[in-house]
Amino acid sequence: MSIKKHIPNTITCCNLVSGCIATSFAFGGNPRMALLWIIIGAVFDFFDGMSARLLHVSSPIGKELDSLADDVTFGVAPATIVFSQLFVMEYPGFLEPLRPWLPYAAFIIAAFSALRLAKFNLDERQTTSFIGVPTPANALFWGSLIVFNPSWLEGYSWSVFIILALILITSYLLVCEMPLFALKFKQWGFKGNEVKYGFAALTIIILATSVALDGLIGFLTGWWLVIVAYVIISAIIYLKKTK
Numbered sequence: 001m002s003i004k005k006h007i008p009n010t011i012t013c014c015n016l017v018s019g020c021i022a023t024s025f026a027f028g029g030n031p032r033m034a035l036l037w038i039i040i041g042a043v044f045d046f047f048d049g050m051s052a053r054l055l056h057v058s059s060p061i062g063k064e065l066d067s068l069a070d071d072v073t074f075g076v077a078p079a080t081i082v083f084s085q086l087f088v089m090e091y092p093g094f095l096e097p098l099r100p101w102l103p104y105a106a107f108i109i110a111a112f113s114a115l116r117l118a119k120f121n122l123d124e125r126q127t128t129s130f131i132g133v134p135t136p137a138n139a140l141f142w143g144s145l146i147v148f149n150p151s152w153l154e155g156y157s158w159s160v161f162i163i164l165a166l167i168l169i170t171s172y173l174l175v176c177e178m179p180l181f182a183l184k185f186k187q188w189g190f191k192g193n194e195v196k197y198g199f200a201a202l203t204i205i206i207l208a209t210s211v212a213l214d215g216l217i218g219f220l221t222g223w224w225l226v227i228v229a230y231v232i233i234s235a236i237i238y239l240k241k242t243k
Contacts, residue, residue: 005059008051012065015044019073026080029088034081035143035220041073042136067117074135075113078142082106082163085146090157102160105167112171113138119175130180133173137227141170144223173231180234195237202229 018041025034048066086103095102113135125131145153152159183196190197203226210222 008048008058009062009065011044011048011051012062012069015041015048015073016065016069018044019069019077022073022077023080026077026084029084031081031084031143031146032217032220034077035140035147038073038077038139038143039220041069041077042140045070045073045136063121067121070117070135071110071114074139075110075117076107078139079106079109079113081143081146082109082167085153086160086163089154089160089163091160092157095160102164105164108167108171109138109142112174116174129182129184132176132178133170133180133227133231135174137230138170138174140223141227142224144221144227147217148221148224178235178238180230181237195233199230199233202226 018037022034022037022041025031025037045066048062083103083106086106087099091099091102116132116135119132120130123131152162181195181199183200206225206229207219207222210218210225212218214221
């Protein structure tokens with residue numbers, strides 16, 4: 001029993017270490033490896049909670065440790081990716097004097113990720129769905145978008161305004177009150193799970209297409225489209241319910 005109770009926390013620490021490695025690569029200007037380690041951290045994050053439930057060893061310290069690990073892997077690491085990107089982007093002439101300081105705006109992502117995780121720990125409504133975008137989804141969006149490196153990202157001086165706007169928008173989406181569906185199944189039948197199975201199929205199609213076009217790099221860069229689709233589908237469902 002003494003060994004078994006430490007298994008979930010050990011997996012959580014692996015998530016934390018993955019986030020530290022991702023942050024290191026991000027500071028070094030290697031967003032591709034940073035994103036890979038964010039994905040590895042997400043895998044550990046999936047299995048720590050599952051192992052705690054299967055082994056019946058959930059604990060308050062495990063919950064706090066999980067939030068700490070998640071903020072490093074899904075808050076600090078993606079924020080650092082954006083931070084490094086803002087240093088190498090084209091700036092309009094009037095913004096050039098702010099180049100040494102403006103990239104620090106990226107760490108707003110880390111702050112709102114921490115707030116999102118704190119709210120999640122206290123919010124009893126999020127057992128079968130999410131309120132606000134989950135931090136792993138936000139991290140995958142940012143890491144994938146920077147690795148994808150669309151032409152506007154570095155080729156135009158106005159692209160810095162898009163990045164700054166996206167920082168504010170995604171930070172708001174982390175803590176907003178919009179419900180988003182979760183891929184949690186109470187039963188495996190299709191009825192009642194149409195949205196979940198449909199989204200899973202869409203995710204496979206997007207990632208398979210990305211891999212077919214660009215191999216492993218395609219797998220890394222396809223996630224931002226998946227996250228955008230996830231938010232849009234959730235928003236449509238929410239709007240339909242409110243009407």
